[in-house]
Amino acid sequence: MPTAIIADDERLMRDQLRLRLNQVWPELEIIGEAKNGDEAVALVAELKPDLTFLDIRMPGTNGMEAARLIGTQSNIVFVTAYDQYAVEAFERGAVDYVLKPPEQERLQVTVERLKLRLEKPKEAANDSVTAMLSQLAEKMAAPKPTYLQWIQASIGQDLRMIPVEEILFFRSDEKYTCVQTDRFEALIRKPVRDLAEELDPALFWQIHRATLVNVNAIEGVTRDIRGRHLVLIKGKSDKLEVSRSFLHLFKQM
Structure with a gap:
């Protein structure tokens, strides 16, 4: 059975994602939960999950930083409330993502992607993920546009x-x-x-x-x-x- 952990600073969001995943992918075993990036990194090292669902914006070590620390130990799935740069990058298929709040129909698409990803050789997937993380980090760090006040x-x-x-x-x-x-x-x-x-x-x-x-x-x-x-x-x-x-x-x- 494939395994996963969920990292999100909001308990309600962790519970909701766990529920939705159980509905669309009952074979997936959630073996741990984390409230921040540091806990996620430690859980990955301890439990070696196939998948890690990471909230992008968490206090302390955020999802982006945690993903770099996790590296090739687990397949990363970002959880986002909607970031235009993140979604644009994820849609290219190098990294998977889940939108908040998780909807069953959209989550089903992500699950199908993940099943295919787990069938691929790990080395091939890791190269594209590393490149995408670097590109995404640059975009998200770019100056935010100024709006009318x-x-x-x-x-x-x-x-x-x-x-x-x-x-x-x-x-x-x-x-x-x-x-x-x-x-x-x-x-x-x-x-x-x-x-x-x-x-x-x-x-x-x-x-x-x-x-x-x-x-x-x-x-x-x-x-x-x-x-x-x-x-x-x-x-x-x-x-x-x-x-x-x-x-x-x-x-x-």
Whole structure:
């Protein structure tokens, strides 16, 4: 039977991943758990698991550092809440990954990859993994882009400087973009497609070609009688339509 350990600083995530793995790969034996990278490295040396599921971001020794220390002793599977550089690199197949929270359908794809990897000669796989880890570390260490902190908007004859964290959502029509806060509504001429490139994607999600919403302002998602998905805004009666191409954003909620 193939064996594995799970390393994540969140107990709930370890339990959830263990449960999902048992559903899609009952033959896999989870022989240990770790709360950080140091414990993971020690467990690998002691238990010699075939697979090591490593959370990328852990306090102390993180997943990337632990992976280097583990080296060729175990096949690495990174666990990530979504890092654009990580996912881009992992999709090339040199290193496997699991997205948080683990979904059964997506995890099944990872499991099939892992089964194939375990059939390959270890030396061939290790060379590609080492090269990918170096490339990934460089990308993740690169300077983070700077995002808009303020929006300059008009309210009647007045001009306001609005901190982006106070904005609930942006919604465009043909000429203007409405900037909605908890206290007032303002207008700007910048279209949503430009704002989407200038705002932090971790704070603002584009849910429609004409709408951006602050994730902290989302109360929930509902459906209307026509089957459309609508985002509910905390403290507001507004319901923002979600385009089909953006529905994947809410699978983790």
